[in-house]
Amino acid sequence: MTTSRPTSPTSPTSRAEQRRRTEARILDAATQVFFSAGYDRATIRAVASAAGVDAGLVMHYFGSKQELYRRVIDAAPVPEVSGTPAEAAEQILAGLADRLASAPAASLALLRSMLTNPEAASAASAGIARYEAQIAQAIPAADADLRAAIISAITLGITVSRHLIKSDELATADPEQVIRLLRPCVHSLAARPDPSGPPG
Amino acid sequence: MTTSRPTSPTSPTSRAEQRRRTEARILDAATQVFFSAGYDRATIRAVASAAGVDAGLVMHYFGSKQELYRRVIDAAPVPEVSGTPAEAAEQILAGLADRLASAPAASLALLRSMLTNPEAASAASAGIARYEAQIAQAIPAADADLRAAIISAITLGITVSRHLIKSDELATADPEQVIRLLRPCVHSLAARPDPSGPPG
DNA sequence: GCCTTCGGTCAACACTCGTAGAATGAAACG
DNA sequence: CGTTTCATTCTACGAGTGTTGACCGAAGGC
Numbered sequence: 001m002t003t004s005r006p007t008s009p010t011s012p013t014s015r016a017e018q019r020r021r022t023e024a025r026i027l028d029a030a031t032q033v034f035f036s037a038g039y040d041r042a043t044i045r046a047v048a049s050a051a052g053v054d055a056g057l058v059m060h061y062f063g064s065k066q067e068l069y070r071r072v073i074d075a076a077p078v079p080e081v082s083g084t085p086a087e088a089a090e091q092i093l094a095g096l097a098d099r100l101a102s103a104p105a106a107s108l109a110l111l112r113s114m115l116t117n118p119e120a121a122s123a124a125s126a127g128i129a130r131y132e133a134q135i136a137q138a139i140p141a142a143d144a145d146l147r148a149a150i151i152s153a154i155t156l157g158i159t160v161s162r163h164l165i166k167s168d169e170l171a172t173a174d175p176e177q178v179i180r181l182l183r184p185c186v187h188s189l190a191a192r193p194d195p196s197g198p199p200g
Numbered sequence: 201m202t203t204s205r206p207t208s209p210t211s212p213t214s215r216a217e218q219r220r221r222t223e224a225r226i227l228d229a230a231t232q233v234f235f236s237a238g239y240d241r242a243t244i245r246a247v248a249s250a251a252g253v254d255a256g257l258v259m260h261y262f263g264s265k266q267e268l269y270r271r272v273i274d275a276a277p278v279p280e281v282s283g284t285p286a287e288a289a290e291q292i293l294a295g296l297a298d299r300l301a302s303a304p305a306a307s308l309a310l311l312r313s314m315l316t317n318p319e320a321a322s323a324a325s326a327g328i329a330r331y332e333a334q335i336a337q338a339i340p341a342a343d344a345d346l347r348a349a350i351i352s353a354i355t356l357g358i359t360v361s362r363h364l365i366k367s368d369e370l371a372t373a374d375p376e377q378v379i380r381l382l383r384p385c386v387h388s389l390a391a392r393p394d395p396s397g398p399p400g
Numbered sequence: 401g402c403c404t405t406c407g408g409t410c411a412a413c414a415c416t417c418g419t420a421g422a423a424t425g426a427a428a429c430g
Numbered sequence: 431c432g433t434t435t436c437a438t439t440c441t442a443c444g445a446g447t448g449t450t451g452a453c454c455g456a457a458g459g460c
Contacts, residue, residue, distance in 0.1 A: 015457055019407065040240045041317075044448065054409050059449060061407095111365075117241075125365050132369065143377070149361065149369035150381055157357020161349065165311075165325055169332065169349035177343070181350055185385035215427060219437065244418065254439050259419060261437095 023061055026051040030058075031072050039069060039113035069113065076127055081134040088138035089190040093179050096155045100162055100175035111160065128152065139190055147189050154185065223261055226251040230258075231272050239269060239313035269313065276327055281334040288338035289390040293379050296355045300362055300375035311360065328352065339390055347389050354385065 013021075029050035033042045044065055048055040062068040079095045081088050136148035158178065162170045170178065213221075229250035233242045244265055248255040262268040279295045281288050336348035358378065362370045370378065 015406070018457095022407080038240075043446080045446090053407095055448085056410080056450080057408055065448065125368075128365060128368075143381075145369045146373050146377065147381060149373070150358065150378065153357040153361035153368075153370060154354050154385075155357070156361060157353040157355070158350065160360070161353035161356060165328060168325075168328075168353075169345045170353060173346050173349070177346065178350065181343075181347060181389060184388050185354075188384050188388075189381060215436070218427095222437080243416080245416090253437095255418085256420085256440080257438055265418065 022051075022053060022057070026053065026058055026061060026068075027071060027075065030068050031075070034069060034072055034113055039117040042113075044068075073127055078127065078130045078134060081138055083138060085139055085191040086187065088135065089183075089186045092135065092151060092155065092190075093183060093186055096158060096182070097175050097179050099155075099159050100178060111156065112164065128156075135190075151186060151189050154182070154189075158182070222251075222253060222257070226253065226258055226261060226268075227271060227275065230268050231275070234269060234272055234313055239317040242313075244268075273327055278327065278330045278334065281331075281338055283338060285339055285390040286387065288335065289383075289386045292335065292351060292355065292390075293383060293386055296358060296382070297375050297379050299355075299359050300378060311356065312364065328356075335390075351386060351389050354382070354389075358382070 026047065030042075030047045033047045033050055037043075037046070042065075044058050045055045047068070048058045051058070058068065062071060079091075081091050081095075083091070132145070132148045132152045135151055136144045139147050141147060158170065161168050162173075165171075226247065230242075230247045233247045233250055237243075237246070244258050245255045247268070248258045251258070258268065262271060279291075281291050281295075283291070332345070332348045332352045335351055336344045339347050341347060358370065361368050362373075365371075
């Protein structure tokens with residue numbers, strides 16, 4: 001369709017460039033498909049169709065469905081958390097608010113796939129571990145790792161309840177109200193809570 | 201194998217009784233298979249094999265895979281929550297402690313299947329809604345439903361992180377320590393928190 | 401201009417799944 | 431006894447899956 005100039009040695013769409021673009025397009029489509037369907041229900045043909053190519057090409061470029069999934073996971077970003085415990089807590093809450101307000105993020109894709117497929121689980125849990133490490137480094141407590149894991153689990157549960165289970169009170173709630181109710185929880189976990197706490 | 205007495209009108213294993221037993225055995229096997237595999241990865245053949253019968257018999261008795269799944273969900277129990285907010289909070293924490301210490305419960309099966317299959321989701325979310333209603337009735341606040349949903353989401357996130365994601369700090373943590381860290385959260389959600397709270 | 405390289409498509413294989421229907425054989429009943 | 435009922439199994443179909451290899455056509459080096 002386009003007026004290509006075949007005589008040019010490095011044409012605007014050289015072979016290598018074309019390949020790079022197609023591969024990126026497949027990866028984007030795979031991210032979307034894996035998210036909305038989960039690992040098992042996601043099909044190579046669906047990814048190929050969404051990318052506008054043939055299923056065989058997906059296999060040709062990525063080798064296998066598992067390898068394609070691993071590439072998707074590796075490309076998923078991890079939100080940054082830093083500063084004082086209080087600042088970190090607010091960053092976590094802000095990130096959660098984003099996830100509540102907008103369409104579900106990549107982390108949801110990880111989760112759904114993880115719950116679906118045992119082989120996908122090991123690849124995906126690495127992504128969550130990265131997020132927990134981010135949180136843990138901002139918590140000045142001996143059990144920082146456990147606290148970070150709990151915080152991560154809470155945000156995960158909230159996000160899952162809203163976006164995946166849906167039939168929830170949470171699905172229709174105002175994100176800000178959820179955050180407001182959750183704020184003392186996250187802060188009490190990020191910073192050491194009232195030392196005159198309940199009896200053990 | 202057993203010395204049957206065919207002359208007896210109602211033999212120790214009459215036809216109706218035999219059918220009842222087989223059906224119950226299939227339902228038990230289905231519960232187990234649906235739990236450990238999720239809806240999609242669970243196969244009629246696996247259920248049949250676990251029950252020691254043929255796949256066709258499962259279809260003959262339950263009509264379809266979805267119908268079998270619905271029967272499994274309907275049979276799943278919901279933990280009771282009642283009393284004052286503080287008492288309810290402790291009951292919730294105790295239930296969570298049980299789920300952390302022992303093997304994953306039926307609720308996990310619901311969740312996994314729910315996340316896997318959209319048709320299974322509607323059947324399973326009813327079970328979670330029942331649990332949230334239990335919690336909400338014990339919370340004396342205008343936004344009791346939302347608070348209950350958040351509490352349910354938190355316990356869900358914790359359970360998922362420990363039993364399904366596994367590669368967590370949570371997977372190896374002492375359940376009591378998790379409960380201790382979580383106690384102020386649940387209590388602050390069940391009862392109204394400090395009225396001199398943070399600025400809106 | 402010729403020949404290689406390679407992005408991309410097509411058709412097919414082997415497998416598993418849910419499901420349907422015929423076949424079997426023992427129990428219930430006259 | 432014969433006949434009917436019914437729990438149970440066997441066999442098979444059709445659809446969908448990941449994966450493969452042959453094939454096509456244009457880009458790129460000589």
